[in-house]
Amino acid sequence: MDVENFLYLLTAEGQNALDAASKLEPREEDFLAHFTALSKVFPADLARAALETAILRREAKVKFPQADRMYFTREALEQATSYDVSSYRSERYEGYHPVADLGCSIGGDTIAFAQKAFTTGVDLDPLRIQMAQENLRSLGLAEQSAFLQADLVSLLPIKGKHTALFFDPARRSKGRRIFSVRDYHPPLNIIYTWLKNFPAVGVKISPGVDLDELTEYSAEVEFISLRGELKEAVLWFGPLKTASRRATLLPGPHTIGVDRPPNEEPVLPLSEPLTFLLEPDPSILRAGLVGDLGAILDAAQLDPSIAYLTADSATNNPFVRGYIIEDLLPFHLKLLRAYLLERGV
Ligand SMILES: C[S@@+](CC[C@H](N)C(=O)[O-])C[C@H]1O[C@@H](n2cnc3c(N)ncnc32)[C@H](O)[C@@H]1O
Structure with missing residues (x-):
């Protein structure tokens, strides 16, 4: 879309085209069929701008609660x-x-x-x-x-x-x-x-x-x-x-x-898997705060190079997803597959 087509879309005729396009609840994959139908009623440039906008508004709902009143280009x-x-x-x-x-x-x-x-x-x-x-x-x-x-x-x-x-x-x-x-x-x-x-x-x-x-x-x-x-x-x-x-x-x-230098992260104790496996949120991993989070949770680390934590008590801390450890298996894909199959996973 260029500025001229966008300004056209904002006119009364443009808004009629946009209403018509929105009613189709269009998706990108059906663009051609909808465009053919809309361009019988509206000029081709307007039909295209209206349809693009209606498609993008649907997609934008995951980002903007009021997407149905907004305008986008795909890249924007x-x-x-x-x-x-x-x-x-x-x-x-x-x-x-x-x-x-x-x-x-x-x-x-x-x-x-x-x-x-x-x-x-x-x-x-x-x-x-x-x-x-x-x-x-x-x-x-x-x-x-x-x-x-x-x-x-x-x-x-x-x-x-x-x-x-x-x-x-x-x-x-x-x-x-x-x-x-x-x-x-x-x-x-x-x-x-x-x-x-x-x-x-x-x-x-x-x-x-x-x-x-x-x-x-x-x-x-x-x-x-x-x-x-x-x-x-x-x-x-x-x-x-x-x-x-x-x-x-x-x-x-x-x-x-x-507020500490990156190399002064708290060192956590190492432990064999305890009752719970705790998986830190990606924001913690990226910020290099696994040690800080582990200290807050009183958790241990399975290995100094692995970000998974383990603890004996459950936690409802939002920064970790917790799993109860039911079994420990050696690292062996065939064995794991058989184990999961047996339990209908
Ligand atoms: C990542 S987008 C911003 C997205 C915006 N914060 C949002 O949430 O919708 C970056 C923007 O920077 C603009 N931009 C790139 N170089 C620029 C420049 N030299 N001067 C002004 N704007 C520039 C681009 O046109 C683009 O719209």
């Missing part, structure tokens, strides 16, 4: 933060206003910020800026937000020394994932130019980031999981920093933060 939806995560993150900005959402795209994060403070979204992409503006308007947040199309690599178009920044750089280029923070668009080190004037900065980065690339940054690193799936890492600078490393599990939130 894939990059957008789930509302559960952005809403949790925005809590850290409590008391800061205004906020600037840098690399705002279709406004996935702007929505959560604008619910708390006036937020200016900035992005290079004109279509995403238009969509963000419409998304915030349709969610009743127009008065709480403004959008600018600008290149963040040039002078930051943000004024006011009390503005807190949130930066979500692009981690994909031409459909390919970017692994190094140095190759993000814009690269992570651009924040050095911003920190001089804006000390409160949060940056969303990939949860798979190479931690060695972060040693030069004096920031808290928070790993966030949502319903057991690792979603992102966030760097918190200046007054937004609350620990050196943190694991957070959503919904909740449940969070464990530590």
